[in-house]
Amino acid sequence: MIDETYAAAALKNDRAHQSQRRPYRHLVTPRPPRKICVDAYKYGWTVRELDPWHVAVRAWLDGPGRQRQLIISMKFENPWLHFSETATARARGDKTASQFNLQSITPGLVADLIRAGISAGWQPEETGKPAHFTMVGPRANFRLVAHTPG
Template identity: 35%
Template sequence: MARTRKRKIRVDDVDYRWTVSRADPGHVVVRVWGINGGQNVRLEERVTFDDPWLNYGPIITTDPERVAEVFALDPVTPRLVERMIRSALADPVSGAWRT
């Protein structure tokens, strides 16, 4: 994750931008921002992700049947970002959205 790429996503006719950056070897931070109801808003969420490049040795030496339960290898996808946005919009009291 050498560079941060800004991506675009549309949820319920609202455009958002999002990025993923490394927080530490076991986590990434997903940042989402856009225009929501006339206010600039931002969502930031820490997501578990064991980077295969950083964890190559432990991954290949783990029992193949246990890799999925020991390591979080699913990358952040637009589908996950959409779920994060919908969840934050459904529960605005949680404070997930920051102005």
């Protein structure tokens, strides 16, 4: 009797916990901030999934104190969400696999985003609220558009 009551309570607790979880959160593993040197300055950066189709790249000037952060939202098609479609299409020789933009977020892209953020008005040495931008266009020649979160 005790085992059945315990099992029922555990199952109820697990169901309540599952209903609160976002189904896509398991696709991104939290990692410690990475470091990058851009134009002789050291920055920290992370990538966080916003939803299955967008990520936020967050960067800040590395050092003591709290500097103003740069947050850039961008479209990102997670390769694991499209794995079956791309694998099947490639096996058939189908060109539909190329419709997905399955590029990683590399340190080179982050360096370009930091430079673009500075050009767009982000001042990393200042304190204050984060500067929010959205990346628009292809990665080869993107531009940043300022926006307010909300």
